Structure formats: C-alpha cells, structure tokens
Amino acid sequence: MANTFGLRALNRATLARQMLLAREDVPVSEAVERLGGLQAQEPRPPYLGLWTRVAGFQAADLHAALHDRSLVRATMMRGTLHLVSAADYTALRAPLQPMLDTALRVLGKRAEGLDLDAVLPVARELLLERQRTFNEVRALLRERFPEVDDRALGHAVRMCLPLVMVPTQDRWGFPRTSEFALAESWVGTAPDEKAAPEALVLRYLAAFGPASAADAQAWSGLPGLAEVLDGLRPGLRVFADERGRELFDLPDAPRPDEDAPAPARFLPEFDSLVLAHADRTRVISDAHRPALTTKNLRVRATFLWDGFACGTWEMESRRKTATLRLRPFEPLPQEALDDLTAEGRALLRFAEPDAKDHVVTVAEDG
Template sequence: MTTEAAGSMTTTPATAGPVLDRRSLNRALLARQLLLDRHELPVLDAIEHLTGMQAQAPTPPYIGLWSRLAGFEFGELARLLTEREVVRTVLMRGTLHLVSARDALALRPLTQVIMDRNLRTANGRDLSGLDLPAVEAAARELFTEPRTDKEMRALLAARFPGGEPELLNWAARTVIPLAQIPPRGIWGKSGLATHTTLETWLGRALDTEPSLERLVLRYLAAFGPATVQDVQHWSGLTGLGQVVERLAPRLVTFADENGRVLYDLPDAPRPDPGTPAPVRLVPDFDNLTLSHADRTRIVSEEHRKRLFTVNGIIRAAVLVDGFVHGMWKHEKKRGVATVRVELFEPVSENDRTALVDEAERLLAAAYPEAGSREVEFV
C-alpha cells in the first residue's frame, strides 16, 4: 500500500507533483529492493523482480539474495544456474548480470546497442582492417561449443592469420550474445570463464519484439521513483526521454529536493520515511548502489568515494538506517570464516549488535562447514 508522510512532502510545480525528500526516496528504494523485510519469494521471482543482479564477480548475487529473502539457500541459486533457469550474460551498462532465462532473451536485444557503441569507440583498439562480419560468422560457429578466452584466441588466430588474437576475441564477444556457463558462478566452485552463445545455452531464440517501454516500467518497479537520467544510468541506454514521455499517462510524477522530475508507477510502494530499516550487508557490485545518476538516496557523496574505487570495484556496503555507513568483506581461510567490517562513522550500540548478528547469520549460511566464524571491526 502506498503511504506518504505529510511532514516529508512539500509542493512544487504541478507538472512535477509533490516533493519527496531523501529519506522518502531511500525507503521507497529499500522497499522495492526487498531490503526493508526479508521476503518469502521464490529465488527466480526475486531475480526477475530486481530485473537481474550485477554479477561481475561470481559470488555477490548469492549474498544479495540472502540479504533479501527469508530462508534463502545458496544451493538453490546454484541449481537454477546448472538447470539453465537463470543465466549470467552481459546486459545493462555492458556489464555481466545474473537474470532469468526469460529476461536474458528479452533484454539482450535491447542492450546490444551498448555493445555496438563499445565496438564503435573500440576502447582505444585499432579495428581497421578487421573483417568484422567474417569474424562474427566464424566466432558464432566456434561458440556453439563452450569456449574459454584462451581457446577462442587460438581458434580465431588460426582462422585469421596475422590478426591480433586478443582483438579478435574481444570483437567476437562484443557482437555475439553469450552466456557465461557453470561451474563459473557456482558458490564454492572455481573455474575459468567459459562462454557459449546465449541461444545455444538456453535452447531458445532471442526475443524478436523487445520492448523499451516494458524495460522502463520494470526499472521503476525495482528502483523508482526515478528521473529519466536515472533509468539511463542503470540501463546504459540513451534517448529514453521519449520512452518515458509515451508512458507518462500511465505514471505519476514527483520531484526530488533539487526540483528534478521523478516518474513512478501509481501503485508502487512509497513507505513513510520514518519506517524502520534493518541493518543489512549488501554485496559487491550490488545494483542498489549503482542504479541512479544521483545516488544520495542510498549513499552520501563522501561515502560513495570510499565505496567506489578508481579501478571500477564497487565494494560491499553496510546499511544502517537504510543508508551506507561502511563496507565489509567475507572470506574463509584454514577453516575460519570471517566478516570484516569497516564503518565510515560511529553507529549506536544496538546497531552494532544487530550488525554482528547479521554477519554471524551470513557466515552460518555461506560457510556451514567452517570450523569457526568471526566478525571483526577494522
């Protein structure tokens, strides 16, 4: 049910609607990200509600789902991966995401323009003289079998003598929708990144009628209220203002404290800003902290600079009262499982105790075989 506290809203021009302050936006985001309460949802339904989870590293989606779902078992996500009900593939922002098979086929055609843009800029690579259609045709044939990067470099170099193997492989991976397949992505297992074509892995064709309108609506359901710039930041797509304009009759509008117009679904949750927000441990690369142009609804600019590294690593975040208050790491060495927490500012004794309890529960779920478990503050 939608609720809005009278004290949190003021009036702005009628075209924008009421003003939502930072805490109102925070609680709306947490509600839609399943972080105000742990939910009794099937894992597949949760992944689809979130429109996927960023998965640059293999393990963060497991932690992200554990933080959101009641009774989440790590083996369930591993099962979904091995049975091809979920898949790891490059989507929003040109980054690896964990999504349902259905969403992979629907979203990949929409995000190919990001890959095409990367190909045009070439990231400093010299593509002159590269017969891209020929490389794509050869790579599609080769990728019908699972291949590592090392294998693809060697196979493509044999097909295109004189070509730079690394460049050939990069170009192929840019133009062809691929799935990164198990055991990569399975909790507790390791292995080189191995790819095959998305359609081969899932046994189905890509969606021939993908919908940008549906993509924007799903973004709002998981991340709204939001600006056009927010949805473009999350997706990596441009020109979405026209899409939002077409959707406007189906949406409601608000404004943030800086006067920017926020769009939202009429019946989406917008909790009272005073709603309690429990302590949560959010994993590395979680879309919670990545999916808005203005991230102050979840992390201050000062704390963002500590959470986001210059080389593109997004550290795991500690949420206290709904906002980022620190970062954390987990590991298991020689039978000892450990969570190490670094707080950016002091928290109350109650919050510190809740944080220890949350970390201990996580270690028990993630490392049931560990001989001992420790929570350290550094």
C-alpha cells in the same frame, strides 16, 4: 504539480523494491526478476545478494536455477555481467545492443582491421559446434583473422553475440574460466530482436523507482531514455525530488512511509543498489561515495544501517575462523553495532559454513 519525494522516502521506496526492508519468501528466479537482475562480475556476489534478500535462501537454490536454465549469467546492463532470468534475457537483451556496440570503442587502435560482418558468423559457428571458453574462441578466431588483435576479437564477440556463461558444480556456480554458449542454444530461443526499450525501462522502475531518466541511463548504459519515459508518461506516476527533478514510477509500486524500519543489511561487492542511479544519495551520501570504488574499479561490499550505506566490509577465513570486518565511514551507535554484528554472524554462517568460529570486528581504521 508533481508530488515531492523526500530523500528518506526515496530510500524506503527503493529498499522495498530491492527486498531490503524485509526478506521475502519468493522463488529465486522471481526474486532476480524483481531485483532487475544482479550484477555478477564475479560468481559469489549474487549468492550473498540473494541471501540478504530472500527468506531461507540456500546456495543450492541458485545452483538449481542456473542448471535448470531459468537464470542465466550474461553480458547485459552497462556491458557488464549480470544474473538475470532467462525470460528477461530474451526480452531485454536486444534493446541493450546499441550500448554494447558503443562499448567496442574502448578497443581504440586494437580494433584496426576488425570486420564484425566477417568475424561474428565465424564465432557463431564455433559456438554452435560446442561450448567454449573465451581463450579457445580467441585462439580459433586468430587463426582465421591473424591480422586482428586477439583481445579485440574476443571483446567483439562478447559484446555483439548473445552469449551465456555455462554453470558448473563449483561452489559459487562457475569456475574461474567458464565456458560460454550461444543464448539460443542454452535458453532455447534467441533474444527478441523486435523488443523495444520500453520493457527495459519498466523493469528498471519496478526494481529501482521512483527514478529519473538520468538514473535509468546510469543503470542501463543506454542514452536517450528521456524520450522513452516521455512516451510511457500516460501510464506512470510522476513525482519530483527535493531538487525539482522529475521522477517516474509504476502506479502500483510500493512506496512505504519514510519512517518504515530498515534493518541492518550487508550488500556484496558490485551490488546494483549502489550502482543503479545517477544520483545515489538515496542510498549513500556524495561524501562517502568515493570510498565505494577501488583504484582498479572494484565496487566494495557495503553495509546498510537505517537504510543508508554506512561503511564497507570484507570477509576472510583462517584456521577455521571466519571474520567479517566492518569499516564504517563514521562512528556507529552501539545499537547499529549490535544489529550489524548479529546480521554479520548470520552471513558468515552462510558464506563460511565450515568455520568453527564466526567473528564480526570493527577495523581500527574504520
């Protein structure tokens, strides 16, 4: 009979993998691999996500890793932009392609006349010539395929060609409109087309386990992972949650005591911790989960107290004063406010180093 994992034990195990029980002194590229990648819909959140996890992290560390090409920003899990190591991109991109192909369904009628066998070779040639923005790619493809919707052309290229975004010296690594390059040109090797989903699932368990097949599917966007986990079963530990659902994990992965201290931590927008499980109660209650997502599907920045998401936060800078505003889901004890204030001021000093004052407040509607 499988051992049962309680809610707090699941919380602490996941926080340990995500470097949220203590900041760890590891190179940035290694940290990103251990974290299973960082969602990077916008360029700033990975910087904040690494600051909250890596001891002594400086923005220059991530800049350097992007420019030496050990880290790349590319379309990966769930068809969204992620920051991943170049090694993981090469090893894990191909197993995600069936999910990326399925993502083309969102085009609906706009995909009429779209012939991938004709479009993708042309797009490849355009990007072999030089790095280009997607506005350029769409315009040039429209010249060749005038009968096809330009957004459909761009979306097909983004989902079906292995591409990476080209970093610059902008503050957060990328400009508002970035150029793209073929992965094989930027990284030096094309994704391994023979790669199987087993490696993807093992990377997931290392970063977010113990977890169910449904959890792995929610993180990756890939269906059918129960069969993959079943094949890996002889080499995994198998547990059960309090509802009796099977949870899989790597044998030697950290599983700290459920009473292990969990310090106050700030997670940026789109952080994978709050997105990586089908059942997210190990991090946030079902009652509070709707508050994480805006009407236009932005995932709000959250803060953790005693390991669980207890509210959202936002940052602004005006007249040399940087302010971090807490919006708790429920009233917080004074101990939590004290710890969050200290941690919040440290985050402000990192994110807004030119500000003269760094202030943490609690919103009146929080």
